[in-house]
Amino acid sequence: MTQEARELSYAIAIREAMGLAMEADPTVFLMGEDVGVYGGAFQVSGDLIDRFGPERVIETPIAELGGAGLCVGAAMNGMKPIFEIQFSDFATLALDQIVNQAAKARFMLGGEVSVPLVVRMPAGSGTGAAAQHSQSLEAWFAHVPGLKVVQPSTPYEAKGMLLAALEDPDPVMVFEHKLLYKMVGEVPEGYYTVPLDKAKVVREGKDLTIVASSIMVHKALEAAEKLTEEGLDIEVIDLRIARPMDKQTIIESVKKTSRLMCVHEAVKTLGIGAEISAMICESEAFDYLDAPIVRLGGTENPIPYNPELEKASVPQVPGIIEAARDLAKGVR
Amino acid sequence: MARNGHAADKGEVAANVPFVFQHYSRDELLDVLYKMYVIRRFEEGAENSYMRGLIHGTMHLSIGQEAVATGAIMTLQENDQIMSNHRGHGHCVAFGADVNRMFAEFFGKVTGYCKGRGGSMHIADFKSGNLGANGIVGGGIPIAVGAAFAVKSKKEEKVVLCFFGDGANNEGAFHEAVNMAALWKLPIVFLCENNGYGLSVSVARASSVPNISDRAKGYGIPGVTVDGNCVSDVAEAVSEAVERARSGEGPSIVECKTYRHRGHSKSDRNRYRTKEEIDDWIKNRDPIDRFEMELKQHGFGSDEVFEELRQRASATIDGAIEFAKNSESPSIADVSQYVYTEQAQ
Numbered sequence: 261m262t263q264e265a266r267e268l269s270y271a272i273a274i275r276e277a278m279g280l281a282m283e284a285d286p287t288v289f290l291m292g293e294d295v296g297v298y299g300g301a302f303q304v305s306g307d308l309i310d311r312f313g314p315e316r317v318i319e320t321p322i323a324e325l326g327g328a329g330l331c332v333g334a335a336m337n338g339m340k341p342i343f344e345i346q347f348s349d350f351a352t353l354a355l356d357q358i359v360n361q362a363a364k365a366r367f368m369l370g371g372e373v374s375v376p377l378v379v380r381m382p383a384g385s386g387t388g389a390a391a392q393h394s395q396s397l398e399a400w401f402a403h404v405p406g407l408k409v410v411q412p413s414t415p416y417e418a419k420g421m422l423l424a425a426l427e428d429p430d431p432v433m434v435f436e437h438k439l440l441y442k443m444v445g446e447v448p449e450g451y452y453t454v455p456l457d458k459a460k461v462v463r464e465g466k467d468l469t470i471v472a473s474s475i476m477v478h479k480a481l482e483a484a485e486k487l488t489e490e491g492l493d494i495e496v497i498d499l500r501i502a503r504p505m506d507k508q509t510i511i512e513s514v515k516k517t518s519r520l521m522c523v524h525e526a527v528k529t530l531g532i533g534a535e536i537s538a539m540i541c542e543s544e545a546f547d548y549l550d551a552p553i554v555r556l557g558g559t560e561n562p563i564p565y566n567p568e569l570e571k572a573s574v575p576q577v578p579g580i581i582e583a584a585r586d587l588a589k590g591v592r
Numbered sequence: 593m594a595r596n597g598h599a600a601d602k603g604e605v606a607a608n609v610p611f612v613f614q615h616y617s618r619d620e621l622l623d624v625l626y627k628m629y630v631i632r633r634f635e636e637g638a639e640n641s642y643m644r645g646l647i648h649g650t651m652h653l654s655i656g657q658e659a660v661a662t663g664a665i666m667t668l669q670e671n672d673q674i675m676s677n678h679r680g681h682g683h684c685v686a687f688g689a690d691v692n693r694m695f696a697e698f699f700g701k702v703t704g705y706c707k708g709r710g711g712s713m714h715i716a717d718f719k720s721g722n723l724g725a726n727g728i729v730g731g732g733i734p735i736a737v738g739a740a741f742a743v744k745s746k747k748e749e750k751v752v753l754c755f756f757g758d759g760a761n762n763e764g765a766f767h768e769a770v771n772m773a774a775l776w777k778l779p780i781v782f783l784c785e786n787n788g789y790g791l792s793v794s795v796a797r798a799s800s801v802p803n804i805s806d807r808a809k810g811y812g813i814p815g816v817t818v819d820g821n822c823v824s825d826v827a828e829a830v831s832e833a834v835e836r837a838r839s840g841e842g843p844s845i846v847e848c849k850t851y852r853h854r855g856h857s858k859s860d861r862n863r864y865r866t867k868e869e870i871d872d873w874i875k876n877r878d879p880i881d882r883f884e885m886e887l888k889q890h891g892f893g894s895d896e897v898f899e900e901l902r903q904r905a906s907a908t909i910d911g912a913i914e915f916a917k918n919s920e921s922p923s924i925a926d927v928s929q930y931v932y933t934e935q936a937q
Contacts, residue, residue, distance in 0.1 A: 323768035325765050326737070327768075329735050329765060333734065333739040336718070337743065338742055356728055356765065369716045371933075372706065429932075
């Protein structure tokens with residue numbers, strides 16, 4: 261198998277992963293609204309319908325609950341479904357099947373069954389689609405034992421994590437940031453997986469640790485680059501997986517830098533940043549902290565339509581720079 | 593092969609002979625009666641264990657509905673699958689579940705079907721094709737459709753029989769799932785066990801149509817309503833629907849009108865129905881009394897035969913309760929086991 265890397269977009273990397281999985285395993289299928297001839301609302305499924313036909317790339321009626329349930333039942337009966345929910349906001353319509361059924365089936369039935377279901381969802385703001393098409397709901401799902409919750413931040417991660425999700429025997433929720441679909445990056449050809457239990461240090465530094473997820477990884481990296489001009493050396497960790505969280509990578513980093521900032525797009529209150537902060541306070545890294553932990557997250561409102569208000573509702577690079585500078589220089 | 597053995601070859605029969613007496617042997621039908629006894633004794637044993645404080649939590653008893661579970665399941669073949677619901681003990685027994693393991697699950701023991709993690713509402717046995725009960729009304733319906741989708745994808749011959757109650761037909765999940773099953777002609781039978789009430793609210797006060805099977809028109813599939821306290825009527829309707837599903841023509845809705853003698857669950861004080869109504873169903877329309885009478889009429893049984901089967905059912909349930917009592921409880925240290933699939937490192 262060749263592993264030569266090419267430049268691919270995040271969307272095409274996901275499509276490539278689905279194609280590889282469907283070629284390798286006849287039980288894998290893709291199901292969702294408009295995933296057929298239309299190619300998916302964000303053109304992620306693209307030409308898969310031509311390659312695999314309508315029996316494996318299945319357009320559902322507009323029925324998120326029924327579609328999710330169908331995939332849960334198919335997964336229990338030996339198939340490996342990929343269920344695309346057109347916007348992650350619509351996962352709220354399928355919550356019974358995800359939270360009460362898929363997440364709990366194995367436990368409730370005493371290990372009798374696994375539910376190898378992958379749910380793919382475009383998430384996040386930035387497209388002017390307003391409050392019902394722009395949310396970041398990953399923390400909701402990460403609160404449910406039985407689910408795994410992943411947020412790929414690059415084309416490389418998008419392909420490798422999706423293939424890993426398809427190998428996983430348990431339900432995996434994949435939150436794909438819709439502003440990342442066009443992002444281009446190096447993606448190896450052929451089959452590879454990115455493990456679903458490891459965060460990744462994407463930039464090493466000694467003055468401050470930023471743990472970021474999804475698109476915020478790129479904003480944090482941009483902020484870190486800018487702050488080198490001020491002599492700050494910032495470590496950036498791509499959380500990658502909200503559940504199960506890779507605590508050790510974060511603990512080790514905080515022990516080194518003694519300062520922690522969490523950045524995510526989802527609403528700050530009761531978010532994943534809160535979990536990371538609490539986890540650090542409970543760990544041996546607490547004694548290494550030189551300053552209070554800082555969290556940046558979405559403001560306490562639904563995502564507004566107006567573009568300026570929309571931007572103001574989620575962390576942006578200038579805000580990350582300011583908060584990181586203050587934290588690193590001990591202003592806070 | 594039918595789950596209860598070979599369909600009997602009886603040659604020419606009179607047109608007024610009920611379906612099951614045309615197609616099943618004496619032994620097969622006595623086995624159906626035996627299962628009805630086991631279901632009833634099971635439910636009575638569960639109720640009694642609850643009252644004596646041996647079982648905690650809640651349970652939904654199907655006393656009075658035995659003809660639906662047995663009449664429907666007797667038409668299935670060996671590899672067919674069922675989806676049950678919260679009032680599912682009868683479905684499990686009719687499908688051949690081990691009552692020892694069922695009672696052990698009630699008692700929360702490791703020998704139970706779910707190793708004590710699921711309790712009354714989550715008994716399943718995937719190996720046998722029992723896809724499990726469900727605590728969410730209507731929650732199992734889309735899952736059953738997914739199971740049927742997998743059957744069709746893998747080009748298997750199986751049929752999925754999906755039980756649901758009259759309450760579930762008003763859930764959105766029902767509509768979404770039945771639409772997709774009809775659209776894609778999936779091998780599934782939707783069996784509505786209409787016992788007249790969704791907890792306290794009668795069908796008349798909850799559904800816009802007099803019969804749940806009327807919903808079938810909206811999906812372009814066959815819908816039929818039968819007397820759910822008549823084993824033969826249930827078996828005849830389900831048999832036809834199963835054949836249709838197996839031959840690739842898609843799903844049907846079979847509505848079986850029945851009645852639960854007990855309340856919805858253990859907390860029910862029966863304020864929404866009269867004593868007269870309940871007594872009428874118990875005294876005049878009991879499905880077991882009726883099947884016994886029919887068996888006698890066709891020369892397939894006698895009071896002595898029935899009594900022997902009743903005794904056997906009681907002994908089986910007594911043994912199951914003893915088995916459950918004497919089984920081990922799960923270790924507290926294992927409380928988080930089975931949340932995720934154990935994977936080789």
